Amino acid sequence: MAETEKKPETETSKETTIKSNEIDPHFKYEISKIPGAEKIKLCFQCGTCTADCPIARFSETYRPRKLMRMTQLGLKERLLSSDVIWLCAACFTCVDHCPQDVEIAGVLRALRNLAVQEGFIPRVFKELGGNVAKTGLAYSIPELRLRKREEQGLPPLPKADLESINKLFKVTGFSKLLEREKE
Amino acid sequence: MPELKYMLFLGCVIPYRIGSYEISARKVLEKLGVELVEMPEFNCCGLPLDPVSHDLMLSLAARNLCLAEQQNLNIITLCPGCAGTLRKVNKTLQEDKKLKEKVNEYLKEIGMEFKGTIKVSHLIQALAGDVGFEKIKETVKRPLNQLKVAEHNGCHVLRPAKYIGFDDPDNPVILKNLIELTGAECLDYMDETECCGAPIVGVNDQIPLQLTREKLDHIKAVGAQALITVCPFCHMMFDINQPRIERTFNEVFGVPVLHYPQLLGLAMGFSPEELALKQLRVDASKILKYI
Numbered sequence: 001m002a003e004t005e006k007k008p009e010t011e012t013s014k015e016t017t018i019k020s021n022e023i024d025p026h027f028k029y030e031i032s033k034i035p036g037a038e039k040i041k042l043c044f045q046c047g048t049c050t051a052d053c054p055i056a057r058f059s060e061t062y063r064p065r066k067l068m069r070m071t072q073l074g075l076k077e078r079l080l081s082s083d084v085i086w087l088c089a090a091c092f093t094c095v096d097h098c099p100q101d102v103e104i105a106g107v108l109r110a111l112r113n114l115a116v117q118e119g120f121i122p123r124v125f126k127e128l129g130g131n132v133a134k135t136g137l138a139y140s141i142p143e144l145r146l147r148k149r150e151e152q153g154l155p156p157l158p159k160a161d162l163e164s165i166n167k168l169f170k171v172t173g174f175s176k177l178l179e180r181e182k183e
Numbered sequence: 184m185p186e187l188k189y190m191l192f193l194g195c196v197i198p199y200r201i202g203s204y205e206i207s208a209r210k211v212l213e214k215l216g217v218e219l220v221e222m223p224e225f226n227c228c229g230l231p232l233d234p235v236s237h238d239l240m241l242s243l244a245a246r247n248l249c250l251a252e253q254q255n256l257n258i259i260t261l262c263p264g265c266a267g268t269l270r271k272v273n274k275t276l277q278e279d280k281k282l283k284e285k286v287n288e289y290l291k292e293i294g295m296e297f298k299g300t301i302k303v304s305h306l307i308q309a310l311a312g313d314v315g316f317e318k319i320k321e322t323v324k325r326p327l328n329q330l331k332v333a334e335h336n337g338c339h340v341l342r343p344a345k346y347i348g349f350d351d352p353d354n355p356v357i358l359k360n361l362i363e364l365t366g367a368e369c370l371d372y373m374d375e376t377e378c379c380g381a382p383i384v385g386v387n388d389q390i391p392l393q394l395t396r397e398k399l400d401h402i403k404a405v406g407a408q409a410l411i412t413v414c415p416f417c418h419m420m421f422d423i424n425q426p427r428i429e430r431t432f433n434e435v436f437g438v439p440v441l442h443y444p445q446l447l448g449l450a451m452g453f454s455p456e457e458l459a460l461k462q463l464r465v466d467a468s469k470i471l472k473y474i
Contacts, residue, residue: 034237035237035275035282036237054377054380054394055380055383055390058389058390058393058394059387083386086383086386087383087386087387087390088383089338089378089380089381089383089391090233090338090382091342091377091378092342092343093338093342093376093377093378095342095343096342096343096344096352096353103343105343109233109234109237110237112234113234113235113236113237116234116235116236121235122385124386125231125234125235125385127385128231128232128385129232129235132226132227132231132232132243136224136225136226136227137194137198137199137227138195138196138227138231138232139195139196139199141195141198141199145198145199145202149198149202152202152206152459154202154206154209155221157193157198158221158222158223158224159224160224160225160226161224164246164293164295165226165243165246167292167293168239168242168243168246168292168293169239171242171288171289172236172239172242172289173236174232174235174238177235
């Protein structure tokens with residue numbers, strides 16, 4: 001399970017060398033202003049999060065402890081452009097177990113939000129966002145299912161107030177981000 | 184005793200794919216004297232979009248809370264994701280004045296204001312907290328004494344503890360107790376509280392399959408005849424994806440996965456048809472001989 005035991009991957013040598021010009025010393029202050037990431041500076045690298053993480057057991061790359069350290073160091077570019085930050089399943093085991101009360105999953109979410117602002121957004125979230133904007137729900141429910149509800153004696157699914165939902169998309173600035181085309 | 188009347192927040196996954204959960208939950212809640220009020224309309228709880236915009240999640244969640252506040256009703260949900268999100272946002276906005284102001288600025292655009300006057304519960308939180316074990320026990324007409332099952336809570340019913348405040352996330356017993364009210368035995372198994380991995384399916388489908396496979400393996404190892412869930416997402420992993428897991432790993436599990444209200448409904452005397460047992464992907468008819 002130790003990170004050093006992993007076979008060398010193509011990325012490894014690049015990952016282990018940190019150049020000082022990659023470091024943004026303000027990043028930890030910037031991110032600690034985001035709700036959920038306030039306590040990032042308190043992480044003392046004990047590794048409880050990685051040890052208890054179900055995803056880390058099956059992933060070669062996802063190590064929350066390492067991501068916390070990278071955040072403290074300010075490896076902003078690397079973090080925000082990385083696929084790895086999208087692997088947290090938000091089970092919150094790390095949040096409950098962190099001895100320093102760092103909301104690791106909250107830091108991950110803050111990193112993802114910042115990544116989206118930089119134009120990095122996995123396709124699935126564009127789809128989910130698009131569905132909520134178009135139907136109010138995260139999944140677009142086929143007509144057939146809606147009819148089946150009635151056959152089964154279930155009350156009809158109400159139509160969402162899309163005007164209000166789209167206003168919320170706009171005022172929170174998410175519509176703009178969703179329109180941007182960059183993978 | 185609290186008034187057993189809630190606004191039902193259905194969420195997205197249940198009407199999309201998991202009708203059997205809704206059908207059985209409505210049946211058992213009615214039997215328990217719980218009145219469900221339909222929402223005039225609602226939107227996604229916000230959770231799926233938290234990774235891309237925390238502010239959007241907060242405002243989508245707060246909008247749903249406002250809809251319930253307008254009718255002065257507490258919310259009940261069947262989905263831990265919805266319950267966890269609405270519960271956490273409700274608590275956070277009640278406690279954090281600055282954040283509440285910010286969210287209310289957003290809500291002003293749609294003529295709403297979050298006040299923080301209602302409560303949010305997941306089905307099992309309402310069953311344990313409001314309905315009570317005694318009342319549930321009274322409705323059990325056909326104890327399932329021959330049945331041995333295992334449970335899977337679903338992360339967001341329990342964690343993060345500081346926001347959810349329900350049961351012990353490291354050693355949860357409430358769902359087990361609810362199961363045992365039906366007369367069935369609830370078995371312990373390895374890594375019981377571990378996540379099924381469902382939330383990352385859209386980004387990486389292999390890790391969730393491995394996680395769920397491992398859980399099914401542990402569940403089968405202790406001799407459980409069925410798995411009991413209270414989450415539509417987890418249910419999708421364990422039930423709908425079980426044949427795929429069997430093909431991927433070349434293993435046979437054949438573990439029926441019932442929603443808790445289906446189990447309780449059987450004990451109450453409802454027929455398998457009334458509880459939509461046929462809608463489950465993994466054949467559940469083999470457990471009926473124990474009933």
